[in-house]
Amino acid sequence: MFFQQKIFAILASIAIMALVIEMVRRRKLREEYSWLWMVTGALIILLVIFYDLLVFITHLIGAIAPTTTLFIFGLLFLMLISLYYSMQITKLSLQVKEMAQQLTLLKDEVENKKDY
Amino acid sequence: MEMKMPEKELNEKKEKVIIIIPAYNEEKQIAAVVAESKREIPEAQILVVNDGSSDETEKRAREAGARVLTHPFNLGYGVALQTGYKFALKYGFDYVLQIDGDGQHDPRYLKKLLQELKKGDAEIVIGSRFLGEGSYKSPFLRRLGMIIFAWIAGKISGQKITDPTSGYQALSRRALKFYSTDIFPGDYPDADILIMLRRAGLRFREIPVNMHPNPNGTSMHNGLKPIYYTYKMCLCIMLNLLRSV
Numbered sequence: 001m002f003f004q005q006k007i008f009a010i011l012a013s014i015a016i017m018a019l020v021i022e023m024v025r026r027r028k029l030r031e032e033y034s035w036l037w038m039v040t041g042a043l044i045i046l047l048v049i050f051y052d053l054l055v056f057i058t059h060l061i062g063a064i065a066p067t068t069t070l071f072i073f074g075l076l077f078l079m080l081i082s083l084y085y086s087m088q089i090t091k092l093s094l095q096v097k098e099m100a101q102q103l104t105l106l107k108d109e110v111e112n113k114k115d116y
Numbered sequence: 117m118e119m120k121m122p123e124k125e126l127n128e129k130k131e132k133v134i135i136i137i138p139a140y141n142e143e144k145q146i147a148a149v150v151a152e153s154k155r156e157i158p159e160a161q162i163l164v165v166n167d168g169s170s171d172e173t174e175k176r177a178r179e180a181g182a183r184v185l186t187h188p189f190n191l192g193y194g195v196a197l198q199t200g201y202k203f204a205l206k207y208g209f210d211y212v213l214q215i216d217g218d219g220q221h222d223p224r225y226l227k228k229l230l231q232e233l234k235k236g237d238a239e240i241v242i243g244s245r246f247l248g249e250g251s252y253k254s255p256f257l258r259r260l261g262m263i264i265f266a267w268i269a270g271k272i273s274g275q276k277i278t279d280p281t282s283g284y285q286a287l288s289r290r291a292l293k294f295y296s297t298d299i300f301p302g303d304y305p306d307a308d309i310l311i312m313l314r315r316a317g318l319r320f321r322e323i324p325v326n327m328h329p330n331p332n333g334t335s336m337h338n339g340l341k342p343i344y345y346t347y348k349m350c351l352c353i354m355l356n357l358l359r360s361v
Binding site for chain 2: 093094103108
């Protein structure tokens, strides 16, 4: 890995981590969502510093270039995050449904109060 | 969750019947469906669940004498039904009849459904288009899909099913409780829910009814693309078998 590549990867990771922390500070991002991104940033830095580790993983999964390993894991990570979001959306939809139903029933109860 | 009812109603030993009518933009048909349902079973409470319609559905239904629940936004056919179930559960109704608000279901069969349910040997009575009564025609591909899944569901549940998508049903209180949980699907209840019923130990029965083609020319099932539908049904049926009830 070239020196410039290392510098770029580390700077990019630090930038992402700084952005995440800033967003949590401004309460634009909840703490529970931030940890995944922090872990990613830390992992990239770790792999750059301990380059041998990246090479080891590359051999382990049968890839040829270490960059391929990074791309594969990057893609996998993004896919997992999307899946996680789908899960969250499913949960939220169910909650919204439940809430709308309760609201509907309560509205009816208030409107018909005079009947009881 | 039961509400306290005034003494006058408490003293009435009579079993309470509710007719749930889910409706989404049905201003043209809804008044007639409400009026005819009322005529068929005068003692029943008529409940229209207006699923966030943008037209005059709510007003027309109220004018026709129905009690109307209105969703704050469109939530889907299955959810509208379930809101009705939750209402019925809250106010302690014993029998639930459900009929679509688009005029497809002929209200003249409401009595038959109720009579069949009151016999007590099934918790759910389903009005089937395909048991000889009337001459309902549906597009070939959908019919084919329905036949296949109805057959599979029938094999699994050990009971013949001819019209799993029929929304023309009568439910007992036990079925009502079952349908008020998260088990009930938000889109369109289909053969998979019937398998679930059987596994939960509830019994259903089909009786022949007549249905009209949708007067608006559009079906509620239009949104379901055949491939997605096939996938969804396969998945639902398989997962139903893997889940514990």
